[in-house]
Structures are given as C-alpha cells and as structure tokens.
Amino acid sequence: MASAAAYIRLQHFYALLEAKRNPNLRQQPFVVIDGSRIIDVSPEAAKFHITTAMSIRQARLTCPTLQVVEAEADPLPAAERFWDTCASFSPLVEPEGHSSAFVGLSVQGNLKAAGERLMRRLALKLAVPFYLSIAPNKLTAKIAYLEAADLPLSVSGEKHLTWNQGRGQSSAPLKLNDKEKPAVNSRCLIIFPESVEDFLAPLSVNRLWLWPDKVHQQLQNLGIYTIGQLRQVPRLELERLFGETGKALYDAARGIDPAPVKGLYPPKAVQGYFQLPPETDGCRTWDALVKYLLPVLEHCTQELQRLSQACTRLRLWVEYENLEGKCWDKQLKNELQTADQLLLSVKGLLDQDWPAPITGMRLMLMGLKPAALGQLTLASYLKPQRQRKLEQLLPSLQARFGADRVFTASELSIPRRERMLQLLPGFGDYPIPVLGR
C-alpha cells in the first residue's frame, strides 16, 4: 500500500448555493460578494472570464448584464454534506474551506486506477463540478489543483485529465461512461510519486502555497523564479537566508511535505441517543419524553465534564412515529455544560406542536471548547482530589486564558514583586515612597 493525498475542491460552490436560495439567479451571470470582494462567480459569469481576483467594477465592465449578489446562504450544511462524502472514502479528511478538503488515501495497486475510481464515485455523489488532484502529499496535491484550475477549458470529452509526467506531457483523458461523467468542467489530475520533481520544476515559486507572498517575493528578488531553480540552491544557503523556512523550502522544492493529512472531520463531538423499541408507543408529551431524554443528557454532560469541555453547537435529530425524522442544528450564544441547560435548549427547539409521537432522539454536542470552570467548585474537594482535578483542568484553562495568565504556584520561581514588574510595564519606574524611617 502507498499513501497519497487527494485535494478536492468544488467549483462555483457559493454561487450555486445562492442560486439554490434564489432560483431567479439560475443560468444567469452573477458574482457573489462578501463586503466589496468577489468570493465566487457563477458558471455563466466564468464564461466571460470573470474571476474572484477581479474588482466588482472590472467584472461589471467585462459583462454588463452581470448581477452582484451578497453572500447570504449558510454554507455550512452544504459543506458538511461535501465533507461527509469525503469521509466515505477515508477517515482522514482535513477540511480546508467550505468547498475544499484534503483526503488521505491508502492506495492499493495502481494510483491511476485508484484515481479513476475516486473520480467516478465523486461524480456520482457530488452534484456540482469539482477538481480532484492526487499526489504523494498535500503540498503537491494543492499545487496540482492550482495548475489544473489555470488550464484553459478544453473541448468536450477532453476535460478529464490525468498527468503523469511534467506539465502537459503524456496527458491522457480518463475513460468514464456517460452515466458516470461528472458535471461539465470537473477535472482530475494525478501526480505520480516518480514524476513529482519533473512536475514541479517548471512551475513558478508562487505555487508554493504553504508560504506567504512575502517569501515568494524574496525568492524572486534573489533571481529564483521557478521551483526548479529553487532546487539548485544549496540547503545551507537557504537556511542562511530564510532560517527555519529555508529548510522547509529546500524540501518543498523536491516535493517533500512531511505534514500528513489529519483526520479533522467529523470534529470531536459528544453524542447520546435513545430509540424506543418498535412495539412501544411514542412520547406524546414533554413529561413522557423527559423520562427517556434525561439519562441521555446526563450521560452527555458527564462526558463533557470528563473532557473539561463545553459545547457551543447543538444538533438534534428527532424520529417521529410513521413520519420522516427532523434535524435541528443550532449555534448557541452561550456555552452549555449542564444537563439543565441542555434540557432547556432541547425544549426550546421542540416548542412547536409535534407532528407525531416521538420515538427516538439523537443529540450531538458539537463545537467543543475548553470549559470555564470556576475556582470555587474546586475548593470543596479534598486536597488530593483537588490537585488531580486541577491538573486535568490546567491545560484547558491555559488554552482559554493563555499560559502566561494561568499557572500554578510551583511555577513561580521569581519573587512576587519582580513578577509584578514584568507583568505591568511602567510599574516600578517611579521611586516608591518610604514611610516612617
């Protein structure tokens, strides 16, 4: 087996979301803006060569009938469906944005065949056009995407490309049946491990997306314009010029990226559920429901407290008798950590009349963040328990308030006054009046 990284990016994601929300936009050239910046263009606007790099004025000049739409649709539900699709291929899914993700692949046999299989499955599962690039690591996979995205549209039937050597050499279209063909303009680009260096050599150093433009500019000021030229620079020289970044640039020029694809999706969550047996009547009243719901909530809150976390997002699935289930997804204003708080939130969601008796419920506590627990709750514990509890809590408190603000007494190795002088700049600059000699 060999590991590979796939980079998948949906095209026109925000534009299609807005078109779904407002059907009048379908088949129209329009751009989606966030403030004064274009964040996406519709497929029809893309035909006019309008890109996200343009200003609104430039875009309007290019296409006089262009509509400008403020981004209003919530992208998260659609993004989660996309990430769920990715998660069905691999447990290693690292979302990059709402419309893009890295997927860690474990490839058995031929990489090209694996790429074709992945392309087919994606084409069946995703309703929107997408880019897929596969390479030995994340760095090369995203560079491959950037290259594929810059390619001019080719004629129909030649839009699904695989590259196995260098830029445009030995490219061959993937063979897909008509049924399996993805939406127009979906593209696949595979960089084989043995051809990574050849692929990267002619590309501009601007393609090294892991580093900011400032580094690209510095490289160009030194006369290094392509990744191939960067490869010629000795390691020590790069280290002298760029420090730690120089070491990473040396590796990147050879297509080496040690960062693995992390399994960040689905995010960590605490879950609990109940489901009544088929022969049991469903819950018709809130009191009847609480009998089943309360143990679930207590289990969830115990788990939250064990992890020293609080939840900021609540997802609730409810199953009704002989009816389709319903799902709520709520971003919470306040952090929740106790069963009472959760019960109130669930009651708030189920406030309306129920269409049928409830037969099951699944609760997912998401958006976990370190909980802010008061010091007073610790005071009631006996000393060893308190210390153990404090050791458990300390990392989360430091994550929340900063390690320089939360520390234990044993870390105080300097006298209190000196520490105060360090913490409060300006304090101690003035002579302290001495009273009563």
Add this chain to the structure above:
Amino acid sequence: MTHRVNAPIRVICRGKQPVAFSWGGRLYTIVQVIDSWKEMGEWWEKAPEITVYQVMTDDQGLYELHYQAVGRWILYKIYD
C-alpha cells in the same frame, strides 16, 4: 473508497487499544488509531454493542476494525 471484508481477525491489544492484527497470514502493526466510537444496534433485538476503530497500519493502510462486546474482533472494511 472502501472494500468491505467483514472477516474475523486476531488482534493484539495493549490495555483496551488494538496495537496489531493478523489477517490473511500477515501481521499488521497499528501505528495510529485515527478514531474510535461505540455503536449500539437494535438493542431490543439483543444486537451486541460494537466499538469501531479506524486505524492506520505501518504500511500506510487504513482499516476499520469492529470489536463486539462478546470479545470478537472483525476486520470490517479496508479504505483503498
């Protein structure tokens, strides 16, 4: 992509965590447990609770192992 196997396997554990498993006459060493969770089926039908482990082996393979409460390990699927 996944390939369902659903075959019983032998697993070596340290504590409750799997560290290696043998399948098809080969020993696979687990280098990372990517995720694990519990799943309960139709409990009123006495379906056993299972613990699911998504693991990465030393040869970069990605596998899903199931541990059934009765003490049985299953190689459920391979991500390939």
